[in-house]
Amino acid sequence: MRRPLTAAIALSLVCPLAVLAAEDADDKSRQTTRYSLDTVVVQGRRSLNEDVITDQKSRAVIEQEMVRDTRDLVRYTTDVGISDSGRHLKGFAIRGVEGNRVGISVDGVSLPDFEENSLYNRYGNFNSSRMSIDPELVRAISIVKGADAFSGGSGALGGRVDYRTLEASDIVRAGNETGFLLRSGYASKNREWVNGFAVGYAGDAFETLLVYSHRHGHEMGSRGEGPYYQQSKSQHPDPSRRKQDSYLAKFSWHISPAHSLSLGLTGQLARNFTDERSYTLFGSQWREAEDISRRGNLQLGYAWTPESDWLASLKLDADYQRTDLSALNYKGGRNYVTDEKELGEVFDRRMHTRFKRLTFGMETLPLALGASQHTLAFKAFASNREFWNINYDTYVFSGVPSPQPAYTIQYPVNTRQYGFSLEDQVQWNASLSSRFGLRYDHERLTPQELNARCSTACTAEGRPAGNTFGNWNGLASVVARLNAHWALGATVSTGYRVPTASEMYFTFKNAYGSWKSNPDLRAERSVNYSLSLQGEGEAGGVNISLYQVNYRDFLFEQESITRTRNPYYEQCQIWGCAEYDESPVQQMVNLDRARIRGLEFSSHLNLAYYWPQLEGWKLSAQLGYSQGSLSSDNSLLSIQPLKGILGLDYHAPNGRWAVFARGTYLGAKKAADAQVVQNVYSYRNRTFSRVVTTYPYLNRRAALLDIYGYVRAGERFTFRAGVYNIFNRKYHTWDALRGINAHYGASTTNSVDREGYGLERFHAPGRNFSLSMEYLF
Template sequence: MRQKHPNTPLLPIVASIFAVLSSPAFAQTTHTNHITTDEELPSVALAAQTITSVRTKVATTERIGRNDLANAMINDTKDLVRYSTDVGVVDNGRHLKGFAMRGVEGNRVGISIDGVTLPDSEENTLYARYGNFNPSRMSIDTELVRGVSLEKGSNSFNLGSGALGGNVEYHTLNANNLIKAGKQAGILVRTGYASKNNEWVNTVGTAYQDGQLEAVAMYSNRQGHETKSNGTGNISIGSSSQKPDPAKHRQNSYLGKIAWQINPDHRIGILINGQNGKNHTNERSYSLLESAWREADDYQKRTNANIFYEYTPDSTWLAKLKADYDDQRTVLSAINYKGQIPYDWSTKTYKDEKKLDEIYNRSFKTNYQRLSLGTQFLPIRLFGGHTLSAKVHMARRDFLNINHDRIGIGASYETDEVYTIQYPIRTTQFGISLKDNIQWSDLLSTSAGIRYDNQKVAPQELNAQCGKACTAEGKPNSKTFGIWSGFFGMNIQLSPDWKTNYLISSGYRIPTASEMYFSFKNPYGTWKSNPHLKPEHSLSQSLSLQGYGNKGVLDASIYQSQYKDFLFEQTSLIEQTSYGRTHQTPMNQTVNIDKAKILGFELQGKLNLDTVILAPKGLKFYGSLGYSKGKLSTDASLLSIQPIKTVVGLDYEAPSGRWGVFSRLSHLGAKKAKDAQIEDVSSRCIAFEFDDWFGRKICRRTELYKQIITAPYLNRRSHTLDVFGFYKPTDSTTVRAGVYNLLNKKYHTWDALRGINAYGTTNTVDRDGKGLERFYAPGRNFSVSLEYQF
């Protein structure tokens, strides 16, 4: 059901932002181009600033600091990108599958914790339709992080495979984040509540730091329910359900770090973080049959561990040498309970009871180990000041699927089956990189890096029985990928208040195990493996202009991202013969298509109003705008391109630091039909015949055909207003509160609508569109928190 909308009035918005922000401005800024370490991660003003960087972060980076996470009460992935332009989430009902950035999404946007990449989502269009697996992308609870970096643009120099459109990196808390100035130890206790999903979060942590020993321990617990919708209606069963499926979740997260400075030259440490979560959903919108029901338990478990050694000698050439060993273990599983609701023929109604028929237990397991060695050298003079660094790593990733299904529970035909849908995969990796930051003069600096990765993807022996389509092809051959990536950046200081930056960087993504090796055959559809896939490649370019001074910040940038050998699940129409009948069926296979291209621009700024008008010190104006467009080389559109988004606001922080109030007015643009073209397989009649019984012509033969159509659900433009703030009654106590969607607007986000499945039994909508009511964003809601730190 396409929703029409008027044109967005962009000119007044853009003009007002430029008019207010065009003075050379930059009071406190995080726009830096020098080399910094993760420990130096700066905190930025709410809604973050853009940092154009050619150091270790070789992408346009938006940082959200620890205070901002707390003040805006950011609790989940959707909250994290609430005020970020040109960044979205991959929303698929029960599962969030990562981020959308620079026009691409999911596995094309990396997610990492302290530099360790989290596993890709292993899913295809077959299982996405039915919800029997858990294809979520993992993350880390924001209670345990000191900052988040949204790195926009190709970034495989730092991350390796996956960072085509960018990367989201979480930086975990250090001891000094919990310890007040002048003290050696600290304790943090925090509790919070969010009304949008009735979620409680409770966190406790402690830290110690002296000249030699540093330690931190954190624990956080979350418990809540389904996210509410601002939709209306009383239908609560099937795809026409107008209410979100009832759900209840809990998650336990932990963080531990300990480091010992043995002497001025040597330092060792151990880090560990992880989480264990469960989400139970009563999937009332399940749409197999009217009498069918399903409930699901989605589990996620992750453990990250790191052991490191640092050597910082008193040397004339070596600044630091660091060795790391990382170990990551993850499990994503879904247990689905299915059955029928008995029908009472005497009352002609369904009984208030459920009969359990099936239990599907499906799991993805990934283990990852990495050994790396990095060096930083002291600056040398050679036609400019060079600061060199190098890194080498070896890694191994093991992935497997295991399923345990029980069918016909309690019946004479009950079966119990343990199996897998594909061969286990072992990926071995070797990589080496070299980077040089060059200071040519006070006005000109450049930075360049090159990296080589060699990855071998090797199917292993089956860990359980596999289907006929899986075994018919035999054990697939291994494949090796050798890939170069890199970046080059240049900074020119035009004046004390203005500078410009140019950056070009590349990215790549190795196909996942499911894309290369998954196969399935059924009369209603076939999925064919493709072990000959090539890696995806990307090339990003950006040009930015930054103004900075005592009045605030202005950052304007334009960018272009080009994608080559884009991986795409292509549908072909083939003929199959089964049970003596020949019929058409769709055949799906992941292939490399030609290319895709994205163009866009971003504008962000912050103005200290007391420097330009008669206003109290601490009053600031914030504005940002993001817009992008592009498409595939086929006639289809890249649905992950975000509609235009504008955010403006007034902030006030008292000079004493005791209290602050922030506001954000967001304009969410509509998705246009011409930018939402999709491929669809339809049926048409090719042979009519007169039927004497019906007295009219009826169709005797049909055929399938492909066509390009407009996505069925397009969001309208909308505006939301949020107001939040903090108050410190004492030096140790902070109270925070916020009201979101203050005007109680009823709106859909594009991310929610594009995640609706056109076919299947989960996350679908009826033909009349009644089910769209449950996909509305939450109405007016609030969050509160109380923090005690001493």
């Protein structure tokens, strides 16, 4: 199936080029533009005037593809992956970087970076997830590929993902003032039910919206199989029970045609209880973990849109966000007679953030300057973010709990930020437009007094000094419409990321390994260059993009080896003891430079253009490929392998039903692109040696087929269904494999035994289905 699929993708990419060229020649001969674009065709794609490479997912596309989570969002998107570490998803991977290097925002408010260090990452006692939002609350998702700090600020180093929540107009049908939506769905891949409702009112003076969604399900399924169920050689996913409640409330008051007030409130509470059968410590030790995430956002807004010759709007917005990431870990051994679990300790680990921001914005109407039109925008903002950790441990002796005093693993950090941005969108003439932007961010990170006791391992260096970051970023783009069908665009943009509190200030001192703070870290930087050619016509469309991203001051955890003389060497040398004790020391440093190059193709072909009897049929294809390198011997594991998608759609002329088929080709990760550097300890020589080796878990290529669609019964009821991995293919994704903790013997979670039996549980789900029903009235 692989070769026919690859050939079909190539063919569907090339066909629109020839057809659009023919249309162009036809237009020139007639000196008129014959064709108008059907909005259904370009839904969810870039328009000819967009200057930043962005994949748009409208509400219609989200519903059509039955997007339920982060994995579903990128299922039919090339050159975008997820950061997967087993129990915890840590966001997206775009342009060769992942996690905190890809920004995520909800209604313009950035979700906090996850705070994690490599010490605790090996043991899974903390909840290091990157927060997200339930797609049931979302009307549009923008996946921006490439550096975009001008719009996204810190974190948009390789790209960003923006979620926009529902509005009352999404629920209220045209011609009505009120609307009500009921929706229920099921996905077999994780046995998850989703139930929710929405009610909206849209009047002349007021608009209100209330949305609620409830999810409950289990662990993600796996096509893996085998007889082992315990420790790192377990071949089956750890059983889990998931539950999430999400809500959205909005209120708008149109005081007058020129003045309006808005209030928005959104939040979620998610719990995931996991029986970590793959937990590996020693003997019969066991662990059960409950990851809890809470998020609450409050937004207030005022807008003034006067009747003016030059001013379009003035806006004032206030944002408040509170997040809590917690992990409850229950651990113990087993009764040597009955083999029943016996609770020995409970670890309650919590990470908190509180964010406040005030933003002022102004935008003008198009202003004439000679033959050009300039639309100007100015924004100024000030914010404060607090981060702190608090932990509560309880030890159980003979069934009696003994709570311990609260403690922390690092100093709380307060981040103050202010900045401004200027933007000029220029229409030079009917064929040429451009966009220029400049932004400045000033951020001050200040460690605070300890909020609880902290061990000598974390206070050995004392309270660290603060650090200030000043970052200028910009955007310059130009789009030239070559004719009615073709447009050529070029963009240069920059990005940056300020180090997290954990990267700068976490310390831990131990004879077997230490972690040093580094308050002098610099912000990571990136520059993105992209060139795109787009064509649209009645026959279809094509988009070809080439890009290069240069990264510098990449943060890297450097491991060095310290040598201290053994004070007992004279007494024990006769027994062969080492004269020097060697111990690894970890520290975050600005070390690496990186360069990523790649290309993306996408096309769609309306088959009715050739054969009128095929009305409603459409062929589409996407292809994404990238490669890159670091200045060190390591490889950037987050670079996505080759991915191609071939689609065949049919929309019934009456609009009552549609069927969509998607064939996906997932390329294999090459060994040359997965090199890692390790310090390997020799028990014979009692020394460490530096070794460059291939990452041990590489995925093979795979071809998949999905079919999904919908049926509308009347104007109010819609039934959707999809079958995925129809041929029940057994395969690994690269995102799942590169998230494995490859510290043999030094990791207790998300790890694989030396024989490789545990790789079975990392297989993607086999054949699975999704169902959804909604009623809108």
